[in-house]
Amino acid sequence: MRTCCAHLPPPRANGVVRALLLAGIAAAATACGGSSDDAAAEQAALVEQGKQIFRFDTFGDEAQWTDALRLHEVIEAAVDPLTALSVGLKVDADALPPAVVEGIRNGSVDLKSPATTVALLKLDAVVGVRGTVETAGGVDRLRRVGITCALCHSTVDDSFAPGIGKRLDGWPNRDLNPGAIIALSPALDAATKTALNSWGNGKFDPRHNVDGLNKPVVIPPAYGLAGIQRITYTGDGSEIAYWNRYVAVVEMGGLGSFTEPRLNLSVTHGTVDLVSGKLPALQAYQLSLEAPAAPAGSFDAAAAARGKLVFEGAGRCATCHSGPHFTDGNERLHPPADSMAEPETPSYASRSATKLYRTSPLRGVWQHPPYFHDGSAATLDDVVARYDARLALGLTATQRADLVRYLKSL
Numbered sequence: 465m466r467t468c469c470a471h472l473p474p475p476r477a478n479g480v481v482r483a484l485l486l487a488g489i490a491a492a493a494t495a496c497g498g499s500s501d502d503a504a505a506e507q508a509a510l511v512e513q514g515k516q517i518f519r520f521d522t523f524g525d526e527a528q529w530t531d532a533l534r535l536h537e538v539i540e541a542a543v544d545p546l547t548a549l550s551v552g553l554k555v556d557a558d559a560l561p562p563a564v565v566e567g568i569r570n571g572s573v574d575l576k577s578p579a580t581t582v583a584l585l586k587l588d589a590v591v592g593v594r595g596t597v598e599t600a601g602g603v604d605r606l607r608r609v610g611i612t613c614a615l616c617h618s619t620v621d622d623s624f625a626p627g628i629g630k631r632l633d634g635w636p637n638r639d640l641n642p643g644a645i646i647a648l649s650p651a652l653d654a655a656t657k658t659a660l661n662s663w664g665n666g667k668f669d670p671r672h673n674v675d676g677l678n679k680p681v682v683i684p685p686a687y688g689l690a691g692i693q694r695i696t697y698t699g700d701g702s703e704i705a706y707w708n709r710y711v712a713v714v715e716m717g718g719l720g721s722f723t724e725p726r727l728n729l730s731v732t733h734g735t736v737d738l739v740s741g742k743l744p745a746l747q748a749y750q751l752s753l754e755a756p757a758a759p760a761g762s763f764d765a766a767a768a769a770r771g772k773l774v775f776e777g778a779g780r781c782a783t784c785h786s787g788p789h790f791t792d793g794n795e796r797l798h799p800p801a802d803s804m805a806e807p808e809t810p811s812y813a814s815r816s817a818t819k820l821y822r823t824s825p826l827r828g829v830w831q832h833p834p835y836f837h838d839g840s841a842a843t844l845d846d847v848v849a850r851y852d853a854r855l856a857l858g859l860t861a862t863q864r865a866d867l868v869r870y871l872k873s874l
């Protein structure tokens with residue numbers, strides 16, 4: 465039995481972490497003598513570490529959000545909780561002490577005061593935003609602010625109130641308006657603000673600050689990616705850590721380096737590396753996030769079963785959306801014309817490292833409208849109608865409806 469030693473550090477793990485992991489595995493191998501408990505415990509610890517990073521680590525990106533963009537000034541002066549909720553920020557109800565919960569219920573906590581936002585930041589209750597709050601002369605001052613992965617890739621279940629509830633990690637925040645949030649910065653010129661304000665809810669352009677072009681994409685889920693070796697809409701990386709390094713450094717402004725010869729891109733922030741050592745745990749956490757199952761009663765099972773036949777037959781969907789993850793991404797990528805969102809200007813594929821598209825995985829697809837990388841299909845009905853027309857599939861109305869039911873069941 466070698467199961468206790470079965471897992472190896474991801475190939476891109478940074479030197480020190482890799483050495484530590486290997487040492488840990490060696491120790492486990494000596495100690496376990498056939499038991500898989502140690503390896504399982506070690507894996508669980510890595511996933512837990514990754515969860516903390518995903519939720520709370522800024523990688524030192526305060527350099528961008530505070531020192532360069534000065535967002536702490538705006539938040540402290542003008543962003544009350546109602547404004548924050550209106551641009552899609554979420555509040556983690558589990559981080560609120562009972563007195564605050566009661567105060568929100570009975571109205572004694574003022575949701576129209578920026579000071580309340582600062583108090584929420586002090587409690588670490590704003591999903592994906594981290595503040596450093598210092599008390600000066602009895603007043604809480606927001607000194608620094610940074611963002612984490614959870615900003616875009618987590619939402620909450622609204623169990624307390626709209627925008628306030630338990631965290632749902634990996635669920636894309638489609639209410640978030642990242643462009644409008646960044647545009648609050650007093651450090652940006654009018655043209656940049658106009659570009660940022662054009663993005664809209666649930667969208668972000670992760671290449672705008674690299675190539676200067678402006679066309680955002682829909683924030684995708686960070687769940688359901690185990691077993692998929694092509695990451696991003698365009699399959700730029702063979703593992704999650706590739707793209708995490710890109711985002712952490714190039715978009716969030718974390719301290720570290722990202723180099724991509726295919727994009728002629730090399731970015732280094734700061735003189736220390738606060739990114740590389742965290743990537744293995746961060747990746748392990750995301751790989752542990754399963755796509756959410758369709759809610760019971762949300763689709764007609766008999767119609768979905770008929771729709772499966774359309775998916776595999778007359779709809780020809782399974783020719784690309786194949787295998788357990790409903791993608792052929794591990795085998796091939798597709799020319800731009802295979803995306804129902806193309807042609808578009810500028811083409812998102814043309815701005816990527818591969819210039820191609822990955823067939824999107826479909827597990828949990830019910831959860832995250834709108835669809836296609838540009839969000840141009842509002843519903844799964846729109847998706848099916850688009851394919852039917854563009855590929856001249858000639859599906860009947862019943863076949864289209866059944867196919868939608870099937871997609872809703874995945």
Ligand code: HEC
Pocket residue numbers: 518611612613614615616617642667668669670681682683684685686689694695696697698704707708711712716746750
């Ligand atoms: C400002 C919003 C934002 C932040 C912050 C952000 N992302 Fe993303 N993320 C995006 C967008 C937009 C894409 C789509 C890019 C693409 O596919 O070309 C994406 C893509 C991804 C993907 C690829 C999903 C797939 O289907 O292949 C993963 C995984 C991911 N992000 C994880 C992370 C992690 C981990 C962090 C923190 C290091 C992070 N993201 C921070 C917006 C964000």
Ligand code: HEC
Pocket residue numbers: 697775779780781782783784785798802803804805806821822823824825826829834835836837838847848851852867871
């Ligand atoms: C030729 C390959 C191919 C075929 C055939 C195909 N797809 Fe796709 N599918 C893709 C690619 C590539 C994307 C990503 C396009 C984009 O985002 O621009 C995609 C995206 C999608 C999405 C959006 C997922 C998301 O997260 O936004 C859905 C839903 C979908 N396809 C369903 C279907 C259905 C239903 C059929 C059959 C009627 C089908 N596809 C046929 C390649 C294909």
